[in-house]
Amino acid sequence: MSGIGRRRFVQGTAGALALPWIVPSRARAKGAVGPNDKVVMGVIGTGGRGGGLADGFANMKDVQVVAVCDVDKARLEGAQRRIEGKYAAQRAAGEYKGCTAYRDLRELVARDDLDAVCIATPDHWHALAAIAALKAGKDVYVEKPLANTIPEGRAIVAAAQANKRVVQVGSHERSTADCRKACEYVRSGRLGEVKTVRIHLPCSDGHHQAARNLKTIPPEKPVPAGFDYDLWLGHTPLVPYCPERCHFSWRFILAYGGGEMTDRGAHVLDIAQLGMNLDATGPTLVEAKGVQTPGSLYNTFWDYEFSFTFANGVKFVGSTARPRGLSFDGTDGKLFVNIHGGRLLPEPSNLLDQPLGPKDVQLGRSPGHQRNFIDCVRSRQEPIAPVEAGHRTASLCHLANLAMLLGRPLKWDPVKEQVLGDDEANRLLMPPMRAPWRL
Numbered sequence: 001m002s003g004i005g006r007r008r009f010v011q012g013t014a015g016a017l018a019l020p021w022i023v024p025s026r027a028r029a030k031g032a033v034g035p036n037d038k039v040v041m042g043v044i045g046t047g048g049r050g051g052g053l054a055d056g057f058a059n060m061k062d063v064q065v066v067a068v069c070d071v072d073k074a075r076l077e078g079a080q081r082r083i084e085g086k087y088a089a090q091r092a093a094g095e096y097k098g099c100t101a102y103r104d105l106r107e108l109v110a111r112d113d114l115d116a117v118c119i120a121t122p123d124h125w126h127a128l129a130a131i132a133a134l135k136a137g138k139d140v141y142v143e144k145p146l147a148n149t150i151p152e153g154r155a156i157v158a159a160a161q162a163n164k165r166v167v168q169v170g171s172h173e174r175s176t177a178d179c180r181k182a183c184e185y186v187r188s189g190r191l192g193e194v195k196t197v198r199i200h201l202p203c204s205d206g207h208h209q210a211a212r213n214l215k216t217i218p219p220e221k222p223v224p225a226g227f228d229y230d231l232w233l234g235h236t237p238l239v240p241y242c243p244e245r246c247h248f249s250w251r252f253i254l255a256y257g258g259g260e261m262t263d264r265g266a267h268v269l270d271i272a273q274l275g276m277n278l279d280a281t282g283p284t285l286v287e288a289k290g291v292q293t294p295g296s297l298y299n300t301f302w303d304y305e306f307s308f309t310f311a312n313g314v315k316f317v318g319s320t321a322r323p324r325g326l327s328f329d330g331t332d333g334k335l336f337v338n339i340h341g342g343r344l345l346p347e348p349s350n351l352l353d354q355p356l357g358p359k360d361v362q363l364g365r366s367p368g369h370q371r372n373f374i375d376c377v378r379s380r381q382e383p384i385a386p387v388e389a390g391h392r393t394a395s396l397c398h399l400a401n402l403a404m405l406l407g408r409p410l411k412w413d414p415v416k417e418q419v420l421g422d423d424e425a426n427r428l429l430m431p432p433m434r435a436p437w438r439l
Helices: 048-058 073-086 088-092 104-111 123-135 148-160 177-187 206-211 230-235 265-275 369-379 389-404 423-428
Strands: 037-045 063-069 100-102 114-119 140-141 168-169 195-200 286-291 302-309 316-319 325-330 333-338 344-347 410-412
Touching: 037 048, 037 369, 048 063, 048 073, 048 369, 063 073, 063 104, 073 088, 073 100, 100 104, 104 123, 104 286, 114 123, 114 369, 123 140, 123 148, 123 195, 168 195, 168 369, 168 389, 177 265, 177 333, 195 265, 230 286, 230 333, 265 316, 265 325, 265 389, 286 389, 302 369, 302 389, 344 389, 389 423
Parallel strands: 037 063, 037 114, 063 100, 114 140, 140 168, 195 316
Antiparallel strands: 195 325, 286 302, 286 410, 302 316, 325 333, 333 344
8 A cells, every 4th residue: 555554643742743844845847737747636634525526636637636645544545545446547557656645744745746735624724734735836725714714814825925826715606607697697787786695504404403412522532543633633722532523523613613604604605705896805894693502512603693894885694594595685686596506596586587798797607616726727827716715705704703702893904804903802813823833
């Protein structure tokens, strides 16, 4: 077995310190991938979402996935076997050398032969992984939300710009044709003046109810063999292991994720932002209220209501109303966009009957979110979900959570990215990182 048999899986700090954190900068000499070359990729995080993304890239004829990384040995070995199986014919023909497995992402991003990296770790690892890859000269596909804090997101943007790398944020609803159509109609004035966007973000799925049912902090359990828990925690505080903390359910713990607000909220708010042409700014006022489950390991918010007011008077007003999606409310009509899938519900029903013309806003269409990323790796053009837009979308989610945590409105400066007149809020924007991790 390539790679994994030569690497130890340890649960202690020594494993986390095996390599220096700062990866030397080395932009690849060839720059854009040649038209006849395959895009060579590595994948960091091979769980449910990461595994699906790895398969998607491996299924493309002009891509080779040659490296995978995960702190969970079972997931890592499973991903390695699956990826190598997809290239069996190419390997037999001598056109594929295999997929190397890594426990530590620093080993993966240090490889000189990678053009791009896909990052699908828990949210708290997005920033460190993305910045390491960008500094090492790799283009990056990173799952949404872009980062788990606003300063981390801004650091990713800065790293992408400094290293002239392509970053596609995994806000894949931007690649849905009907979502793009809805935004074109809004931005072309077909709904009249739109000053309110209503956000529906329900918490009614089975995994939400399971999380709400947990009323305690589960007792400590032994760390499973083959799971590097210290490395999984990364820069977050060292706390006792329990299985409820990690795979999938991490999203309901603020140290690692932001609950439904950053989960599907990042999709819904992203389309609101695109439709209102607000990708390069943020709100000036954030108001939000919600409840946490007292005494629970899961401290993200439920039963929330929130609003974002922008300098131009536009408001995003959200709640846990169903169905999941958003409504652009204009003076001449309304347009509801379902998330996921993008099904459009216009009011009046003939609102979309008149097609857009050449003078209307044209946002183009995507060949698919992952395909668009690979195309941009080749062309060096900006992808469908660029890094600044992803940062601004994630910022909305984090600001709503922060306003709920503090129980008060926040006056936000979208240029300085600071809360005005609120030192406590500004301190909470970026919790301290556990050594040796740092941006």
